[in-house]
Amino acid sequence: AxxxxxxxxxxxxxxAALAALLLVLICIIAHVTAIKMPTLHRHEEEKFFVNDEGxxxxxxxxxxxxxxxxxxVVPSYHEEDRLPLMMDEALDYLEKRQKRxxxxxxxxxxxxxxxxxxxxxxxxxxxxxxxxxxxxxxSLVKNRGKGGAVRMGVFSSRGKKILMADADGxxxxxxxxxxxxxxxxxxxxxxxxxxxxxxxxxxxxxxxAKRSYFRTLLMYGFHFLVWFLCVKEIRDxxxxxxxxxxxxxxxxxxxxxxxRWAFDVELLYIAQRLRIPIAEVAxxxxxxxxxxxxxxxxxxxxxxxxxxxxxxxxxxxxxxxTRKYN
Numbered sequence: 075a076x077x078x079x080x081x082x083x084x085x086x087x088x089x090a091a092l093a094a095l096l097l098v099l100i101c102i103i104a105h106v107t108a109i110k111m112p113t114l115h116r117h118e119e120e121k122f123f124v125n126d127e128g129x130x131x132x133x134x135x136x137x138x139x140x141x142x143x144x145x146x147v148v149p150s151y152h153e154e155d156r157l158p159l160m161m162d163e164a165l166d167y168l169e170k171r172q173k174r175x176x177x178x179x180x181x182x183x184x185x186x187x188x189x190x191x192x193x194x195x196x197x198x199x200x201x202x203x204x205x206x207x208x209x210x211x212x213s214l215v216k217n218r219g220k221g222g223a224v225r226m227g228v229f230s231s232r233g234k235k236i237l238m239a240d241a242d243g244x245x246x247x248x249x250x251x252x253x254x255x256x257x258x259x260x261x262x263x264x265x266x267x268x269x270x271x272x273x274x275x276x277x278x279x280x281x282x283a284k285r286s287y288f289r290t291l292l293m294y295g296f297h298f299l300v301w302f303l304c305v306k307e308i309r310d311x312x313x314x315x316x317x318x319x320x321x322x323x324x325x326x327x328x329x330x331x332x333x334r335w336a337f338d339v340e341l342l343y344i345a346q347r348l349r350i351p352i353a354e355v356a357x358x359x360x361x362x363x364x365x366x367x368x369x370x371x372x373x374x375x376x377x378x379x380x381x382x383x384x385x386x387x388x389x390x391x392x393x394x395x396t397r398k399y400n
Contacts, residue, residue, distance in 0.1 A: 123204035133230040145233030149223035150185040153241040160243030185227040188217035221337025240314035246358040256353035267322035272315030272357035336379035
């Protein structure tokens, strides 16, 4: 006898059961494949930086007391062409600010994330020009990903406040004052922890006009996933201009697992879970050619990472623990 077709309620029940089974399967995969704690390991060669005289010096630790007002961490991968523009603008601003206010001290840490081009050589020119107390170059043995590179810079910094800034110079560096104001407005900081994020959300309408429908669709899909799975209160999690107090940087980066593109989302997710106050501040931003993001595959990887962030913390595979670099 021929099987009778399923009625609509029966078909819906079967689909719901399959969806539930799929979700359970994804949860199990997310849990089983999770590396329980981030691998906070530094290769021997990464325990030193080369100073302006060509000598090897030990890098400091974020566990040391701060000796600068501001550390600027610049993750760089194959950035020999775009880095000079950013460094010229940043150092021009920082030097002028120091002349106006001699109590303001700073350092810029360029983290070369295993580049095969002349990124380290270009950055070392600035080290020689300004001195290694102001500009330091940390060359990683192999590519870790943007999040991994930022963490290495953060953990080698001396600042009371730590700014993440992209090597492409897409954000106007003087906008640090707006981001600092955002941080100041969050005071009093609980346990000296606070984060202020630069945001491009106010520029979204203009940028949509220049994008293809496909890229716009991907962008909206990503925003929805970020909001639905991880971070509710921040409209733009991906702007690379973020200012953290030293304590907030230590707590969030030592818990961080994701080292590639979606690391910003996990960073803010951790901050929310730790009840660290977060400000979002509009900044000037210009799209600079030469992005390393491959639209479709990068978004796909990020979508997977977002789902896994939520599931791994939800199932207890990842914990909010603080670890030390070794």
